[in-house]
Amino acid sequence: xxxxxxxxxxxxxxxxxxxxxxxxxxxxxxxxxxxxxxxxxxxxxxxxxxxxxxxxxxxxxxxxxxxxxxxxxxxxxxxxxxxxxxxxxxxxxxxxxxxxxxxxxxxxxxxxxxxxxxxxxxxxxxxxxxxxxxxxxxxxxxxxxxxxxxxxxxxxxxxxxxxxxxxxxxxxxxxxxxxxxxxxxxxxxxxxx
Amino acid sequence: xxxxxxxxxxxxxxxxxxxxxxxxxxxxxxxxxxxxxxxxxxxxxxxxxxxxxxxxxxxxxxxxxxxxxxxxxxxxxxxxxxxxxxxxxxxxxxxxxxxxxxxxxxxxxxxxxxxxxxxxxxxxxxxxxxxxxxxxxxxxxxxxxxxxxxxxxxxxxxxxxxxxxxxxxxxxxxxxxxxxxxxxxxxxxxxxx
Amino acid sequence: xxxxxxxxxxxxxxxxxxxxxxxxxxxxxxxxxxxxxxxxxxxxxxxxxxxxxxxxxxxxxxxxxxxxxxxxxxxxxxxxxxxxxxxxxxxxxxxxxxxxxxxxxxxxxxxxxxxxxxxxxxxxxxxxxxxxxxxxxxxxxxxxxxxxxxxxxxxxxxxxxxxxxxxxxxxxxxxxxxxxxxxxxxxxxxxxx
Amino acid sequence: xxxxxxxxxxxxxxxxxxxxxxxxxxxxxxxxxxxxxxxxxxxxxxxxxxxxxxxxxxxxxxxxxxxxxxxxxxxxxxxxxxxxxxxxxxxxxxxxxxxxxxxxxxxxxxxxxxxxxxxxxxxxxxxxxxxxxxxxxxxxxxxxxxxxxxxxxxxxxxxxxxxxxxxxxxxxxxxxxxxxxxxxxxxxxxxxx
DNA sequence: CATGAATGAGAGTTCATTCAT
DNA sequence: GATGAATGAACTCTCATTCAT
Numbered sequence: 001x002x003x004x005x006x007x008x009x010x011x012x013x014x015x016x017x018x019x020x021x022x023x024x025x026x027x028x029x030x031x032x033x034x035x036x037x038x039x040x041x042x043x044x045x046x047x048x049x050x051x052x053x054x055x056x057x058x059x060x061x062x063x064x065x066x067x068x069x070x071x072x073x074x075x076x077x078x079x080x081x082x083x084x085x086x087x088x089x090x091x092x093x094x095x096x097x098x099x100x101x102x103x104x105x106x107x108x109x110x111x112x113x114x115x116x117x118x119x120x121x122x123x124x125x126x127x128x129x130x131x132x133x134x135x136x137x138x139x140x141x142x143x144x145x146x147x148x149x150x151x152x153x154x155x156x157x158x159x160x161x162x163x164x165x166x167x168x169x170x171x172x173x174x175x176x177x178x179x180x181x182x183x184x185x186x187x188x189x190x191x192x193x
Numbered sequence: 194x195x196x197x198x199x200x201x202x203x204x205x206x207x208x209x210x211x212x213x214x215x216x217x218x219x220x221x222x223x224x225x226x227x228x229x230x231x232x233x234x235x236x237x238x239x240x241x242x243x244x245x246x247x248x249x250x251x252x253x254x255x256x257x258x259x260x261x262x263x264x265x266x267x268x269x270x271x272x273x274x275x276x277x278x279x280x281x282x283x284x285x286x287x288x289x290x291x292x293x294x295x296x297x298x299x300x301x302x303x304x305x306x307x308x309x310x311x312x313x314x315x316x317x318x319x320x321x322x323x324x325x326x327x328x329x330x331x332x333x334x335x336x337x338x339x340x341x342x343x344x345x346x347x348x349x350x351x352x353x354x355x356x357x358x359x360x361x362x363x364x365x366x367x368x369x370x371x372x373x374x375x376x377x378x379x380x381x382x383x384x385x386x
Numbered sequence: 387x388x389x390x391x392x393x394x395x396x397x398x399x400x401x402x403x404x405x406x407x408x409x410x411x412x413x414x415x416x417x418x419x420x421x422x423x424x425x426x427x428x429x430x431x432x433x434x435x436x437x438x439x440x441x442x443x444x445x446x447x448x449x450x451x452x453x454x455x456x457x458x459x460x461x462x463x464x465x466x467x468x469x470x471x472x473x474x475x476x477x478x479x480x481x482x483x484x485x486x487x488x489x490x491x492x493x494x495x496x497x498x499x500x501x502x503x504x505x506x507x508x509x510x511x512x513x514x515x516x517x518x519x520x521x522x523x524x525x526x527x528x529x530x531x532x533x534x535x536x537x538x539x540x541x542x543x544x545x546x547x548x549x550x551x552x553x554x555x556x557x558x559x560x561x562x563x564x565x566x567x568x569x570x571x572x573x574x575x576x577x578x579x
Numbered sequence: 580x581x582x583x584x585x586x587x588x589x590x591x592x593x594x595x596x597x598x599x600x601x602x603x604x605x606x607x608x609x610x611x612x613x614x615x616x617x618x619x620x621x622x623x624x625x626x627x628x629x630x631x632x633x634x635x636x637x638x639x640x641x642x643x644x645x646x647x648x649x650x651x652x653x654x655x656x657x658x659x660x661x662x663x664x665x666x667x668x669x670x671x672x673x674x675x676x677x678x679x680x681x682x683x684x685x686x687x688x689x690x691x692x693x694x695x696x697x698x699x700x701x702x703x704x705x706x707x708x709x710x711x712x713x714x715x716x717x718x719x720x721x722x723x724x725x726x727x728x729x730x731x732x733x734x735x736x737x738x739x740x741x742x743x744x745x746x747x748x749x750x751x752x753x754x755x756x757x758x759x760x761x762x763x764x765x766x767x768x769x770x771x772x
Numbered sequence: 773c774a775t776g777a778a779t780g781a782g783a784g785t786t787c788a789t790t791c792a793t
Numbered sequence: 794g795a796t797g798a799a800t801g802a803a804c805t806c807t808c809a810t811t812c813a814t
Contacts, residue, residue, distance in 0.1 A: 124367075160358070183350065
């Protein structure tokens with residue numbers, strides 16, 4: 001029985017995700033989700049009490065499934081520079097992605113829930129993991145003589161803030177493909193590439 | 194009469210601004226504004242048809258009055274480094290400012306209205322003006338031998354994206370005073386300071 | 387303007403009163419009252435936030451307009467016995483009254499709100515006023531040699547508890563006209579009448 | 580199977596009773612009872628179609644098990660006065676008892692179902708049995724010269740109405756221990772005690 | 773028989789918007 | 794021009810009741 005319930009739960013989550021991607025966080029109502037699910041009003045409440053709990057569940061799943069960039073694509077004997085390029089390419093994809101992304105909803109959610117416990121903060125985890133990975137990558141590159149950098153951690157953080165800046169700008173003032181490329185090139189140039 | 198009407202309009206704008214600062218954009222209702230204005234429901238509708246038009250008006254005024262940082266404080270014979278420090282200090286203040294700021298409301302507004310004509314986009318203007326000013330500043334500093342920088346425009350843009358990244362992070366995952374300082378120091382160190 | 391609002395308020399109260407008389411307290415919904423008033427959903431909420439506040443208002447008015455029995459009917463040179471008979475007749479009327487009475491609703495209300503401040507308790511006021519009046523009446527009758535009674539206050543309270551008992555029984559197990567008469571006669575016989 | 584079914588039925592009744600004691604009659608939902616029983620929704624409906632039928636069953640059982648006061652405590656050679664005191668003490672206990680009593684629920688039930696066939700009316704049976712017992716008691720006391728009373732049945736009814744009055748007042752306007760004692764003393768004094 | 777997920781009617785509440793005065 | 798009462802649509806949430814398994 002729990003099997004079927006779990007299935008329905010996943011179905012709701014899946015449908016709700018699309019709504020959140022479309023409409024952001026605040027403007028999504030239980031009614032929206034009910035309609036998207038082809039489920040009854042009461043049926044939804046059987047599983048979730050409000051949109052917040054649904055969104056949190058979505059975030060949790062997102063968290064689990066998330067990796068900064070898909071390692072699968074990385075060649076065994078890729079250089080640090082290769083991997084960095086791959087990483088930045090993935091970031092670019094995310095920056096420019098307009099559809100099928102929860103980014104706007106996530107921003108809205110954290111505007112409202114800024115005081116949530118830090119460890120539950122998906123964005124923070126995402127950010128810090130990225131910094132750590134980048135730092136390692138840069139250190140490796142420096143050791144290999146691929147990059148030049150005095151303060152690897154500082155540079156890693158700096159890059160991530162640039163990416164954050166690009167991401168939010170893309171969703172507010174808009175940004176062109178070229179503008180993103182320009183920033184990526186600037187980052188690479190500073191690493192001596 | 195036009196005089197009096199204009200006065201009331203300003204009064205509405207003023208009161209509405211406080212509400213938007215407090216609650217963001219989406220969650221502000223006409224009712225909120227009516228109550229904050231001590232005006233009648235009908236009276237508000239005489240001037241504005243919805244919250245969007247009120248917010249747009251606020252943005253327009255904001256645009257007019259905006260300067261990246263208050264020039265008044267700048268000493269006549271300040272060096273480029275002095276001015277840059279001042280600029281970054283002002284940015285830091287804005288990044289960390291929680292109350293009395295429209296930032297969150299502005300983000301929310303542009304999430305909803307990303308397709309607005311670019312020239313009306315306050316954030317874009319703000320961003321680009323900042324880049325221009327920064328670029329000039331850096332160029333001056335390089336000429337004076339204060340800074341070292343190969344690509345002044347690239348650096349200016351890079352700095353502004355970092356600041357945007359800090360600003361959005363401050364409003365979502367939270368950020369400490371120290372973290373902002375660290376990024377500022379990193380920026381300065383890259384300029385050879 | 388306040389004039390018209392006050393009028394509407396009275397209209398709501400009046401319509402609501404009928405509903406409470408019919409259905410008691412708990413089972414009355416805002417919807418019931420909206421429908422009884424020929425008013426819009428929002429219109430009712432303009433005046434009252436919930437059924438409790440409406441009922442409290444009704445109780446307050448009830449309190450004001452209430453007198454134990456209408457003095458108008460009392461002859462100038464009526465004896466204490468005459469007045470007592472009148473009083474008991476009025477009580478009988480109330481005990482047996484089934485329609486157009488808030489009694490059931492009031493009982494239900496105080497079941498739920500037993501912890502309300504005593505001075506706001508209409509039932510208590512009603513009860514204690516009755517005891518006081520009865521006591522005076524009996525004292526007068528004793529002085530005039532109409533009644534015999536050792537403990538006038540005790541007797542007054544005793545009579546009021548009997549009346550309360552009759553009233554609640556009338557609304558639960560039912561009571562006949564004759565049964566009420568029998569108790570009234572018993573009370574009178576104990577006073578030597 | 581009938582055995583097991585009967586057992587479950589008893590279990591439901593038992594659990595439901597606690598709910599009715601807590602919440603009265605009207606405000607109890609099938610959901611409340613389902614949750615209190617640790618039974619399935621459908622399982623409850625297999626036995627009872629609504630809260631009314633459950634409450635009626637509870638009343639029926641109550642009726643069976645009811646005795647006005649527990650004879651067990653009565654000494655063989657107790658005087659009528661002794662027994663009367665015991666009776667009144669038990670009544671006092673019931674008047675003041677707030678928890679673990681169905682009284683409020685019963686009142687609410689009969690408010691709604693005043694027209695039920697009289698023989699099913701628990702309250703009426705309870706009341707009339709008490710009157711009969713009291714009458715016998717008083718007659719015995721009069722015969723023994725313990726009490727003075729002209730109209731034993733009238734007195735018995737009178738006492739029971741006072742007790743009903745005290746009981747309902749206790750649940751609406753509230754009553755103190757002392758107030759109950761005062762009435763009991765008044766009753767005794769009228770019997771010449 | 774028993775289960776508990778699912779349904780849908782209905783109550784509560786809030787606001788944008790209109791309109792008679 | 795104002796006013797603020799009134800309207801009604803939209804949402805939230807809770808249960809009684811059913812029904813496939």
